[in-house]
Amino acid sequence: MYNINRRKFLGLFGCSCCSIILPSCSTVPITDRKQLSIVSEARVNRQAAAAYESFRNKSKLITSGAQLKEIREIGKKMEIAVSAFFDKSGQEDPTKNFTWDYVLVNNDKMINAWCMPGGKIAVYTGLLKITKNIDALSIVMGHEIAHAVARHSLERMSHAMTINLSTTIADIFLGGAINRTRNTVGQNTGMDIFQLGIMNPFGRKQESEADYLGLIFSSLSGYNIKESVKLWERMAAKKKGKETPVFLSTHPSSQKRIENLSNWINEVIIKYPPIKV
Numbered sequence: 001m002y003n004i005n006r007r008k009f010l011g012l013f014g015c016s017c018c019s020i021i022l023p024s025c026s027t028v029p030i031t032d033r034k035q036l037s038i039v040s041e042a043r044v045n046r047q048a049a050a051a052y053e054s055f056r057n058k059s060k061l062i063t064s065g066a067q068l069k070e071i072r073e074i075g076k077k078m079e080i081a082v083s084a085f086f087d088k089s090g091q092e093d094p095t096k097n098f099t100w101d102y103v104l105v106n107n108d109k110m111i112n113a114w115c116m117p118g119g120k121i122a123v124y125t126g127l128l129k130i131t132k133n134i135d136a137l138s139i140v141m142g143h144e145i146a147h148a149v150a151r152h153s154l155e156r157m158s159h160a161m162t163i164n165l166s167t168t169i170a171d172i173f174l175g176g177a178i179n180r181t182r183n184t185v186g187q188n189t190g191m192d193i194f195q196l197g198i199m200n201p202f203g204r205k206q207e208s209e210a211d212y213l214g215l216i217f218s219s220l221s222g223y224n225i226k227e228s229v230k231l232w233e234r235m236a237a238k239k240k241g242k243e244t245p246v247f248l249s250t251h252p253s254s255q256k257r258i259e260n261l262s263n264w265i266n267e268v269i270i271k272y273p274p275i276k277v
């Protein structure tokens, strides 16, 4: 009993997602990274659709005009390019169960965009002040769409479930020490040590993966992905002086991000040219 539980505990913390003990695992399209997947996609998509619906109802949206048209045009191109890419390469289209939708949120202070599981996308007007052109906007949208294509939310939820499970197992052996430490540190710093130690590095890996896949989706859709470096430089300038240290942030620092993108751009342009549909 002890040995089995101990192996389970180490396996979970060691992040060997696809061990014999945890049977449910999937592979991220294109990068082929193995990811833990014990949450149902259909369920998450349903929950996301409901959350999106209520977001739509409660938010100040811009429902017409050139900016929204631009977002929808980029989105449509990307939807078609992503599906065509997977069809042509004989792989299952990871977006086959998506119901795409786009909203433009009227909030100039929010420099943000997101894509919920199942392809529900929001762009905030504050972001458009930094993207400035369709190529840069396609980079951000590609990044957000990549999080959904790579099922990063499902992966995070799956990990959250195993972390709760493994801390419980650990507590059995350590007589509750972990929970005591966790509470003490939490009280002292206002942070959750398990989140800092486990969730964040894992989040950064997903962020870099979304940067990489996003470049590919943007290139397949016919946009100039060299704009990505300029975009993140503009973003960095905007945040100057108050940039969150990489240690505490789930996002790579702007510099690391620009460095990665610069290394990927030429390869992506050659390997993933605009797809003809």
Ligand SMILES: [Zn+2]
Residues within 6 Å of the ligand: 143, 144, 147, 207, 210
């Ligand atoms: Zn991201």
